Amino acid sequence: xxxxxxxxxxxxxxxxxxxxxxxxxxxxxxxxxxxxxxxxxxxxxxxxxxxxxxxxxxxxxxxxxxxxxxxxxxxxxxxxx
Amino acid sequence: xxxxxxxxxxxxxxxxxxxxxxxxxxxxxxxxxxxxxxxxxxxxxxxxxxxxxxxxxxxxxxxxxxxxxxxxxxxxxxxxxxxxxxxxxxxxxxxxxxxxxxxxxxxxxxxxxxxxxxxxxxxxxxxxxxxxxxxxxxxxxxxxxxxxxxxxxxxxxxxxxxxxxxxxxxxxxxxxxxxxxxxxxxxxxxxxxxxxxxxxxxxxxxxxxxxxxxxxxxxxxxxxxxxxxxxxxxxxxxxxxxxxxxxxxxxxxxxxxxxxxxxxxxxxxxxxxxxxxxxxxxxxxxxxxxxxxxxxxxxxxxxxxxxxxxxxxxxxxxxxxxxxx
Numbered sequence: 001x002x003x004x005x006x007x008x009x010x011x012x013x014x015x016x017x018x019x020x021x022x023x024x025x026x027x028x029x030x031x032x033x034x035x036x037x038x039x040x041x042x043x044x045x046x047x048x049x050x051x052x053x054x055x056x057x058x059x060x061x062x063x064x065x066x067x068x069x070x071x072x073x074x075x076x077x078x079x080x081x
Numbered sequence: 082x083x084x085x086x087x088x089x090x091x092x093x094x095x096x097x098x099x100x101x102x103x104x105x106x107x108x109x110x111x112x113x114x115x116x117x118x119x120x121x122x123x124x125x126x127x128x129x130x131x132x133x134x135x136x137x138x139x140x141x142x143x144x145x146x147x148x149x150x151x152x153x154x155x156x157x158x159x160x161x162x163x164x165x166x167x168x169x170x171x172x173x174x175x176x177x178x179x180x181x182x183x184x185x186x187x188x189x190x191x192x193x194x195x196x197x198x199x200x201x202x203x204x205x206x207x208x209x210x211x212x213x214x215x216x217x218x219x220x221x222x223x224x225x226x227x228x229x230x231x232x233x234x235x236x237x238x239x240x241x242x243x244x245x246x247x248x249x250x251x252x253x254x255x256x257x258x259x260x261x262x263x264x265x266x267x268x269x270x271x272x273x274x275x276x277x278x279x280x281x282x283x284x285x286x287x288x289x290x291x292x293x294x295x296x297x298x299x300x301x302x303x304x305x306x307x308x309x310x311x312x313x314x315x316x317x318x319x320x321x322x323x324x325x326x327x328x329x330x331x332x333x334x335x336x337x338x339x340x341x342x343x344x345x346x347x348x349x350x351x352x353x354x355x356x357x358x359x360x361x362x363x364x365x366x367x368x369x370x371x372x373x374x375x376x377x378x379x380x381x382x383x384x385x386x387x388x389x390x391x392x393x394x395x396x397x398x399x400x401x402x403x404x405x406x
Contacts, residue, residue, distance in 0.1 A: 063123075063170065068178040071125035073145075073190055 085109045089206055090153045090231050091268040104204040105168035106151035118149035119208045120179040123172040124164055124199050127190055131382040133226050134318050134357050135284055136367060137403025138245040139194060140377060141384045144224060145187035147178070148199035149208065154228050155263040156251065158290060158328040165200040180212035184219050194244070198226035206235060213242035222404075225281075229272040230264050236272045240279035245404060247284045247318075248273055252294035253303035261293065270306070277311050282404045284316040286357070289334045289342055291322065300342050304349035313350050314370075314402035319343055321358035336362050353402075369394040369401070376401065 087094045087102050094102035096109040106118045128146045130139055150172050152165035159165055169175060178186075187195050195216050197209045202225055213223040222244040229248040250269060251262050258266045276283060285307055289295055307315050319342040321334045339356045343364045346354040356364035360381035367377040374396045378386035388395050392405035 063172045063175045066174055066176050068125070068176050068182050068186055071176055071178075071186075073125065073127050073186075 085112075085114050087114055088232060089235050090203065091265060092153060101168060102153075104151045104153040104201070105171075106149065106204055116205060116207045118151060118169045118175075118205050119211075120177065121169055121175045122147040122149045122178050122183075122208075123169070123175055124148040125176060125178070127192060128196065128198075129382040130194070131379060131384070133196060133198065133224065133247050133284075134286065134320075134355070135224065135245055135247055136316050136318070136355055136377070136379075137284065137353065137401070137405075138224065138282055139222070139404060139406075141387065142194065143190070143192050144194045144196045145183070145190060145192035146196040146198050147183060147212075148197070148202070149205045150200060151204045152201035152228075153204050153230055153264070154201065157261050157326060158288070158322060158324075158331075159326045160323070161199050162326040180208065180215050183212050184215045184221060187216070187221055188219055192221070194222035194224050196224045196226055198224075201230070202227050203229070203231045203235075206231075206239065210239055210242060213239075217242060228262075228264070229269040229276075231272050232268065233271055233275055236275045237279070240276045240281055243276070243279075243281050245282040245284070246276055247286055248276075249286050249288070250303060250307075251288065253299045253306065254294060254296075257294050261290075270310070274310060283311055284318065285311070286318045286320055287342075288320045288322050289339060290328070291332055291334055291338060293331075295334075295338055295342070297341070297345050300345045301349050304346035304351050304354075307346075308350045312402075313352050315351070316353040316355060317346055317351050318355045318357045319346070319364075321356075323358065334359075340364065367401070369397060369399055371399045372397045 084095050084097050087096060087107050089107065092103050096102050098109050101108045106116065108115050108117050124147065126146050127143050130142050130144050133144065148164060150164055150167045150169045155166065183195065195212065202209050216223050223242055225243050225246040227246065227248055251258060255266050258264050273283065287303060304317065307317055319339050321339060323333055324331055336359055339359055340363065343354045343356055352370040353367065354364065356362050365379040366375060368374065369376055371394065374394050375386065376389050376394060377384060389401060389405060392403065393400050
């Protein structure tokens, strides 16, 4: 996948939750992929004011990789979530 | 095998070689599904427990909180969209934080618990699982802050490792789930039942968005479901919506609407109903449901008074539901 960090062995084998795709109805998945239509419909209902473009700005460069010790562990106070 | 189906969550994403699931972080690489944010969080903070919000779980303690990129919901009002609606490769920063180092740091920072939070921990399922196992060994508790959108079997396997969870029920309304979150409600309720059965301490959050999920009949239905399936002692938090992400056109939730929701849920029989993100209004404090004694007075995330004695009301000695030590 373009831009994906290279595999270094940290990726976890998830075959225990994988199977051949033909074994299960995937209609819901396809429905999700129609999400843009849902969003557009929602916009027509007055919920959204602007064009519902799903794309989030993608980093032009790879993420900086830092050790855990570099994390800011000061107590964070803002909205719950 | 050209395509793999991820069976972790109800989306059942069918992922071609080189592609990612809807969550952006579970990818198909060389014939295997891989969780590419394992050991690679992009957010690390120490939060007050009350921020999660968890009001009946080690109150007043600090909780070591981590999150990777990705989410399997796409709520238009997401508060953490910069993290949740991106893949790991789109983040500015990724920390190298294998499970054992996360637990070591939590212990080093004197945090008695770790929260898997901010985005959606269930999409970095294996990271949660592996970290939780080590945390348990070190006497550190595990807390999930999640939308609970996962299949029954993986939740059954994870739940025994989890001590507490705050699960969002976005609305008691399938249409809201479908249109605002791109998901469905039923699997969330099933996941909650699995966690309850496994003995996880549960608190529920419902973010009230004016005009979208504030129908009082639905609020009551939510409270009744919580009462009947999780127990009347289960804390329910009604949180204030703040205009964000793709819902910046809506107003913040009026305080009186939150108060109304709280009254409705209490009338349905829930004993601990709170209001969140609205410091100073009624509904932030814990009272004894038997005699009304003030047990914990809060202002926002701060505990102003604490009167519980060994988890009991100091007046009538009623044991309060929760995890207090």
